[in-house]
Amino acid sequence: MTGKRPGPRLPAEQLAIAWQSASLLLDYPDEELAFRLDLIQRLSGQLPFPVGEPLRRTVARLGAIALPLAQREYVECFDSRRRTNLYLTYFAHGDTRRRGVALLRFKQTYLRSGYVLDDTELPDHLCVVLEYAATVDQRLGWRLLLDHRAGLELLRLALADADSPWLGAVEAVTGTLPPLVGDELTAVRRLAAEGPPREEVGLTPYAVPPMPGARR
Template sequence: MTRHPDPKLPADQLTIAWQAASLLLDYPDESLQLGLIQQAAGELPPFLADPLAATARELAANDLSTLQQRYVDTFDNRRRHTLYLTYFAHGDTRRRGVALLRFKQTYLRSGFVLDESELPDHLCVVLEYAATVDQRLGWRLLLDHRAGLELLRLALADAGSAWHGAVQAVTATLPPLGGDERAAIDRLAAEGPPQEEVGLTPYATPGFDPLPMPTFPGTRR
């Protein structure tokens, strides 16, 4: 991992923001406690609390079956909305397999063993790891994939997605973008991820072409 600046926000605020975003971005089911998430977000400064609360309000305005269908339409059927962070940088290339391995090795450094049903680069997994297991290493993972996070945020904003606020809150916990980072985001938005499609080992990866991609509902709860 490259060298990164230290967080400027208190550790407890990072924990609340990342855990709340992880729950909001997960596949919605009966265990989703939006009121509790809003209550926890209320302990954060407005630039974090407001976007999290906005997502919670929009989700609460839909019944569960509608919400689940909207989630699938948003995250499983659109490449620019994928929650798998390594896809933005590597697409379905062999380099993505190496990037996935680095995620898992990072988790193992903290004694965190991931359920084999999930890929280690799923944003909800990364946020939960950063919030509850190892904040320092989780911070680095998020910064290493900053360009993909920002592209996801912009794509959800353009689509008017209910989940935009959750991703906005995550990016708001990170340092201001530098010139090189902005250039990387612009390049990624213009060119997209690499197109070579090869077998990825040792992990099975979600299919981005053809769509849809699979989801793993409820496993983080």
């Protein structure tokens, strides 16, 4: 994308609520899920309809199924499908050597804000990125999301095709971002047609599984 990038349209407080809520919804469902759903339902009322309504849809769908079923569906959705994984660099680079460089850039961005990840977590996991953007550095978090706008859009489209309960959480994130234009639209069309690259190589210094999995 060329030219100056647009800034956020929502105030900082609403961005923080939207991104943190989406991060909680997209994390692996555990025994605290019911509490998180209640919290997000209440906080979503502070957001404009195009952002709050998708969050409430995901809250309603997850609240309507038993926790063991939610856990099974989560694993099936995010652990076994190339187009519905939560690792942002995977969409652009797949399991190629270039992905290692992209992961390093994420980590360097976090370090600029004094944010140090646990060694067990990859820095491009969408839940990690959203939490960082919501609670640590909105400006740099915004840039990371825009850098991977095409991947986010492919994830949204793939979740829609699968009628996934988690679709609304991703729709809320993309709802905080500018509309797709120019090179971004081209990138989305290419990703939709081809999918992530398939070449598999070592990704030192990160140990990356062949198929992206859930943060747990």
